Amino acid sequence: MKLSATIRRSLPLVITFIAGLLAIGDYYLKVKVFNDFITQWMKFVNVAAAFAVIIGYVTLTRIHTRRLNQRREGWYNSVALLIGMYAFFLLGVVFSEGKFTAHPAYTYWFNNLYVPLDATIFSMLAFYIASAAYRAFRMRTTEATILLVSAVLVMLGRAPVGPAIWPAFGPITSWIMAVPNSAGMRGITIGIALGVMSMGLRVLLGRERGYLGPGA
């Protein structure tokens, strides 16, 4: 069956509009039947989202198999990715009968391979942050100087050495975090929230169609 162009364009907008209204309605209407329906619907959405993992597996396999076949630059990284991905899948799902930790090799690999590698990559930030802070924090303007002084005070206040040098570093840091930081962050957060509401309305009313893909 081939759908007309109008239906193909309108149907997703109608579904989005109804889905959005139901989600908003659940927040404001306290009607048991309606709320129970939304709860069931949310569980369905959860199950549907879990299937995205399968799509992820298929897509990654296709992309990296192609890279491997064409012997593109760095093809050996694709080999490592495919081995790691399928080894974890086999250990965690197939050999563990879906109970993840049932196979000891899964936990062993996770704790002794994945965790150290991931944590090492993240911890390398310490080197780059130290170097970047040294190069970036310059008293070029008044604003930059205020930022620099705040950063130094917070660095001293959030490590034991600061209060050991001067006990007031702790309360000063707490004040910076609780007053200027919170005031600024709250302003930004409220601004983002207003933007999200505006964007949500545009999506619900069909004014914003970027999520439907090009040409929608």
Place this chain on the structure above:
Amino acid sequence: MTEENEMSFFDKLEKVDPRLIYILVFLIVSLPLIRPLGLPISMSPMTIAFYDAVEKVMPGDVVIVSIDYSAASSPEQYPQTKAVMHHLATKGAKIIGLGFWADGTPFIDSAFKDVLGKSKDHPKYGTDFVNLGWIPNGEVGMKALGGDVQGTCPKDYYGTSTGTLPMMKEVKTGRDFKMVITLSSGTPGVPEWIRQIQAQYGVTFLYGVTAVSAPGVRIYFPAQAAGGLEGLAGAAEYEVLLIKYGYKGTLAPPMDSQSLSHLLVIIFIVLGNVGYVLKKHGKAK
């Protein structure tokens, strides 16, 4: 010393080779781990508020502990997780471990084993604590969890039907949670929990976050969040507060490393600025 030499010295202050900084950071982080300095750990108001909120938990209260971080931030957040689990177990809380980050979920099992000795084989598994594992779909998953706990998690992490676990018989919706604690390093995390559970069910809410996330979530204290652990420093402070419950912390040496690395960064910032100001002054002349 000639003016030309002076300028090159200021230039050097401003442009230290990054490799020198890397080597010094490596040494300064490593040495206190081998030989700790034993610097005293001070208290922040956020950690005290967190501790006080957990102290109010009564035996039998249902507390959600959500592991919303990945392996990358585990060195910073796993110590938070262990300390939180220990404190809750001491207070006699009914702990529900779960997570919205797929690769963070194994830490729930590890934390139960580290704190209680065993996980699913523990004689009190199912009556005092459970591990519901990963819940997909982020914020929508949280919404579903609040609406129907057993429907959203029909089986626990080990494949047992959730409805057959004794403590889960009384836990139907978000209204049955006494407290939610998220240990989070991103999205979904603190704002999502606040929107979908804290605001809708009036649950007491606490968080433990990475140091880099702390300024962003501080805005929820004290209205939505009753307290928070901020980074490794927050976890170290919490460990000190838990000494009275016999908790043996591990974070004093890493905090010494953090102290020295912060000092090193400050020294380099000062050196860079001295070079910058003197060079500017020299040019002005």
